[in-house]
Amino acid sequence: MTETPSVEIRALRKTFNHGQNVAIDNLSLTLRKGQIIGLIGADGAGKTTLLRLLDGLLLQDSGEISVLGSNPIKQKIELARKIGYMPQKFGLYEDLTVKENLEFYADLKGIEKKFDTMLKFAGLQAFQNRQAGKLSGGMKQKLGLICALMGNPELLLLDEPSVGVDPVSRRELLKMVKQSVTKDTTVIWSTAYMDEAHGFDNVIVIDKGKIVYLGNPRDLAPDSRGFEEKIIELMGGFTPSESLVAKNFAILPSTIQYVVEADNLVKKYGDFYAVKNNSFKIKRGEIFGLLGPNGAGKSTSFKMMCGLAKPTSGTARIMGYDIVKQASLARENIGYMAQKFSLYPNLSVKQNFDFFAGAYGLYGKDAQNAISQMIEIFGFEHYLDDNAQELPLGFKQRLSMACAVMHNPSVLFLDEPTSGVDVIARREFWNHITSLAAKGVTVMVTTHFMDEAEFCDRISLFYKGETIATGTPDELKQSAAAKTMEEAFINLIKIREEAA
Amino acid sequence: MKITLAFIKKEMLQILRDPSSLIIAFVLPTLLLLIYTYGINLDSAKIRLGIKNDDINSQTQELVDAFGQNAYISSSLFNNKDDMYQQIIRSKLQAALIIPSDFTRNLAAQKQASLLLITDGSNINQVGYAQTYVNQIVNQWLNQSGFVDKQSPSIEILPRVQYNQNADGRRALVPSSLAVTMTLIGILLTALVISREWERGTMEALLSANISPWQIILGKYIPYFVVGMLSLAFSMMMIIVVFQLPFRGSYWVLFIVSALFLYASLGIGLIISSLLHDQMLASMASLIIGFLPALMMSGVVFPIVSMPPFFAWLTKLLPPTHYVYFIKNEFLAGTIWQTVLISSLFLLGLGFLFSLLVYKKTARRLDE
Numbered sequence: 001m002t003e004t005p006s007v008e009i010r011a012l013r014k015t016f017n018h019g020q021n022v023a024i025d026n027l028s029l030t031l032r033k034g035q036i037i038g039l040i041g042a043d044g045a046g047k048t049t050l051l052r053l054l055d056g057l058l059l060q061d062s063g064e065i066s067v068l069g070s071n072p073i074k075q076k077i078e079l080a081r082k083i084g085y086m087p088q089k090f091g092l093y094e095d096l097t098v099k100e101n102l103e104f105y106a107d108l109k110g111i112e113k114k115f116d117t118m119l120k121f122a123g124l125q126a127f128q129n130r131q132a133g134k135l136s137g138g139m140k141q142k143l144g145l146i147c148a149l150m151g152n153p154e155l156l157l158l159d160e161p162s163v164g165v166d167p168v169s170r171r172e173l174l175k176m177v178k179q180s181v182t183k184d185t186t187v188i189w190s191t192a193y194m195d196e197a198h199g200f201d202n203v204i205v206i207d208k209g210k211i212v213y214l215g216n217p218r219d220l221a222p223d224s225r226g227f228e229e230k231i232i233e234l235m236g237g238f239t240p241s242e243s244l245v246a247k248n249f250a251i252l253p254s255t256i257q258y259v260v261e262a263d264n265l266v267k268k269y270g271d272f273y274a275v276k277n278n279s280f281k282i283k284r285g286e287i288f289g290l291l292g293p294n295g296a297g298k299s300t301s302f303k304m305m306c307g308l309a310k311p312t313s314g315t316a317r318i319m320g321y322d323i324v325k326q327a328s329l330a331r332e333n334i335g336y337m338a339q340k341f342s343l344y345p346n347l348s349v350k351q352n353f354d355f356f357a358g359a360y361g362l363y364g365k366d367a368q369n370a371i372s373q374m375i376e377i378f379g380f381e382h383y384l385d386d387n388a389q390e391l392p393l394g395f396k397q398r399l400s401m402a403c404a405v406m407h408n409p410s411v412l413f414l415d416e417p418t419s420g421v422d423v424i425a426r427r428e429f430w431n432h433i434t435s436l437a438a439k440g441v442t443v444m445v446t447t448h449f450m451d452e453a454e455f456c457d458r459i460s461l462f463y464k465g466e467t468i469a470t471g472t473p474d475e476l477k478q479s480a481a482a483k484t485m486e487e488a489f490i491n492l493i494k495i496r497e498e499a500a
Numbered sequence: 501m502k503i504t505l506a507f508i509k510k511e512m513l514q515i516l517r518d519p520s521s522l523i524i525a526f527v528l529p530t531l532l533l534l535i536y537t538y539g540i541n542l543d544s545a546k547i548r549l550g551i552k553n554d555d556i557n558s559q560t561q562e563l564v565d566a567f568g569q570n571a572y573i574s575s576s577l578f579n580n581k582d583d584m585y586q587q588i589i590r591s592k593l594q595a596a597l598i599i600p601s602d603f604t605r606n607l608a609a610q611k612q613a614s615l616l617l618i619t620d621g622s623n624i625n626q627v628g629y630a631q632t633y634v635n636q637i638v639n640q641w642l643n644q645s646g647f648v649d650k651q652s653p654s655i656e657i658l659p660r661v662q663y664n665q666n667a668d669g670r671r672a673l674v675p676s677s678l679a680v681t682m683t684l685i686g687i688l689l690t691a692l693v694i695s696r697e698w699e700r701g702t703m704e705a706l707l708s709a710n711i712s713p714w715q716i717i718l719g720k721y722i723p724y725f726v727v728g729m730l731s732l733a734f735s736m737m738m739i740i741v742v743f744q745l746p747f748r749g750s751y752w753v754l755f756i757v758s759a760l761f762l763y764a765s766l767g768i769g770l771i772i773s774s775l776l777h778d779q780m781l782a783s784m785a786s787l788i789i790g791f792l793p794a795l796m797m798s799g800v801v802f803p804i805v806s807m808p809p810f811f812a813w814l815t816k817l818l819p820p821t822h823y824v825y826f827i828k829n830e831f832l833a834g835t836i837w838q839t840v841l842i843s844s845l846f847l848l849g850l851g852f853l854f855s856l857l858v859y860k861k862t863a864r865r866l867d868e
Contacts, residue, residue: 016867052704052866055708056708056865057704057707057708057865057866058865058866058867059865059867073865077710077712080708080709080710080711081710083708085705085708087701087704087705087708088701089700089701089702089704090701090705091701091702091704091705091706092702092705093510093514093700093702094700095513095514095517095518096510096513096514096517100510100513103506104506104507104509104510105705105709107502107503107505107506107509108503108506108507108706108709108710108711109709109710110502110503110710131517147705
């Protein structure tokens with residue numbers, strides 16, 4: 001007797017905009033029960049669409065879907081009990097507390113309200129009465145995951161649950177899933193972290209709505225680095241070439257040695273130190289990485305450096321200009337890419353470009369040249385008239401980066417530039433970043449991808465508002481007696497925790 | 501049922517935690533009531549009238565005095581015509597009266613005598629009032645002066661304003677303003693609640709859960725209905741207890757018809773909310789679709805009888821029209837069963853129609 005597969009898809013097709021954009025193209029797939037499957041693909045490849053189709057949130061144009069033997073549209077009510085779905089925006093009510101969110105979802109699923117084990121496991125027990133909106137990014141993801149895990153679903157659909165989450169929390173998320181599933185549970189986990197996917201039972205790689213690989217990730221390559229290369233190959237390949245951003249970048253000559261300086265920066269919110277005594281100097285053309293868990297104070301430091309938040313005490317200088325006292329002179333030299341998408345969501349890509357060109361003082365021919373360059377370099381030809389909010393996550397990030405570098409700034413602040421961006425785009429981003437640095441642009445960057453940390457000249461590890469280690473990637477690994485950056489990150493924090 | 505209750509509980513928690521819905525429900529009506537009670541007066545204010553008398557004698561002096569004693573006119577005398585015109589240009593005067601030098605001579609000779617009344621046409625309402633008042637005063641003066649034959653019969657009209665003896669416009673305006681206030685509140689409260697779920701991404705989680713459109717809709721109607729009714733009770737208390745307006749109707753009837761009206765208004769808000777997935781857009785739409793027609797087309801300010809037939813017919817589609825019709829009567833004349841029945845049927849019908857539309861427009865999937 002053959003058991004029913006958890007998911008069976010035949011000749012599935014889904015288009016948007018009246019057939020103009022093909023999201024899923026003639027896709028067929030059978031998944032047996034009881035495995036964790038990684039879903040990998042380029043931005044806009046159709047990952048989210050596929051998950052939504054499986055959950056009955058979208059109706060296909062043609063083809064058949066059978067989930068746990070049922071039709072997701074016609075038998076939606078029966079399936080709702082068997083499927084746990086965690087959307088990209090997690091679906092939490094920010095003005096309800098952790099407990100109230102849990103109780104609400106428990107009522108919707110008609111299950112018992114027992115969350116103690118889950119809360120304990122997620123480390124959220126102490127925060128039960130905190131409003132979900134006031135949790136850190138990693139905690140929100142965990143809470144979202146608990147909601148999806150409720151009622152022991154037979155199929156778990158997770159849409160990029162680990163995006164923007166630090167390595168420690170990411171391990172915990174995976175542990176939570178592994179602990180709560182039974183041997184018959186199927187998990188489909190879409191991710192941009194190749195090391196994560198490499199550890200799963202199977203991976204589905206989709207590109208332009210089609211499956212290009214389905215199978216054991218270890219069959220592709222024994223280690224995660226090799227796996228990443230293979231995935232890139234499968235998705236069309238990436239050959240590092242001269243970065244066009246860097247090529248056309250006209251940097252102002254300068255004799256200043258330390259382009260970015262922070263001297264005893266402190267930011268206090270009430271009694272809480274978001275940043276404590278932070279000092280560093282960054283040389284011209286250096287890539288300076290800020291690592292640390294969610295909520296460690298990285299973004300706050302960034303905002304102070306760019307003049308977006310006023311330091312409680314201490315000074316920051318950009319190209320020798322004090323960011324508070326000579327704000328406009330300092331800011332002229334800054335390109336800033338915020339962690340949260342901060343372009344105009346209701347304007348089209350083209351309109352956003354036009355606006356930011358104007359805002360940076362580019363007019364007429366200069367503006368047109370800069371814009372057409374950005375469109376070409378970042379591949380926006382097909383998205384020009386789309387509203388920024390409708391872009392796939394990866395393209396939003398590209399648009400933010402394009403707007404940050406358009407005016408040739410000497411200093412770039414990039415706050416998690418590669419969160420939610422696919423592997424190839426990440427390679428491109430880093431190609432741009434390293435090429436720009438080679439030309440003399442100073443870059444300060446935060447990331448949760450530990451492999452990216454290796455590209456930095458120097459790293460500062462941030463924990464609870466303080467720098468706990470600074471140095472080159474090799475120095476950090478040595479001091480933590482670690483082989484990989486991820487290990488170093490986890491060890492250094494552990495050492496600190498034990499010391500405290 | 502359990503799901504609906506969970507939904508209502510969640511919605512209630514959100515209402516209590518979000519000060520804006522409480523501001524909409526209680527601060528907004530207080531403000532609007534204060535404006536309608538003290539700020540807006542549809543009855544005319546005193547007309548500022550300038551008088552230039554070129555025919556000075558004891559009889560015209562009596563006429564000038566008559567203007568001075570009138571409650572609706574504040575008059576001032578001018579010696580120079582140009583000065584007086586200047587005051588009209590500066591809007592210091594709304595009307596100017598000139599008594600020509602041959603005025604009493606013509607009257608005495610039983611000839612046609614004329615007075616010149618100049619008014620400021622930039623405010624056409626005031627012109628009407630000025631003309632009526634001046635006419636009345638002049639005729640009164642004429643009847644008492646020696647210029648007309650005392651023997652001829654004259655007609656006196658005895659006015660009695662039924663239901664509102666002092667002809668105090670406020671007594672009709674303030675209760676009907678409730679229709680405007682409650683429309684605004686009903687629509688504003690609900691216009692944001694479904695669009696908010698879309699904007700914050702929680703709709704995706706709801707749709708993936710085992711929850712039917714009816715459960716979502718009931719979960720949205722009931723909590724805001726409760727808040728709306730509390731807000732209405734609060735406004736009623738303000739009107740009757742604080743502003744001391746007379747209420748001649750029945751509280752039960754008021755409660756039932758108001759509930760029907762709120763049901764219809766919430767429906768409009770929910771339609772807006774389920775169509776627009778953007779909170780900003782939804783709140784703009786609720787102002788334009790809800791508030792403006794309620795103010796201009798429900799008969800609160802502009803009488804429906806003087807509207808062109810098409811628009812008069814259109815007003816029947818607006819819940820506030822029926823509520824204004826009902827509440828004016830309920831406050832001033834007491835319960836008239838015919839009125840109550842007609843208004844109730846209309847409100848119930850509209851509310852039901854809106855509910856059906858909400859049901860039709862509530863998404864079951866993301867691509868609808």
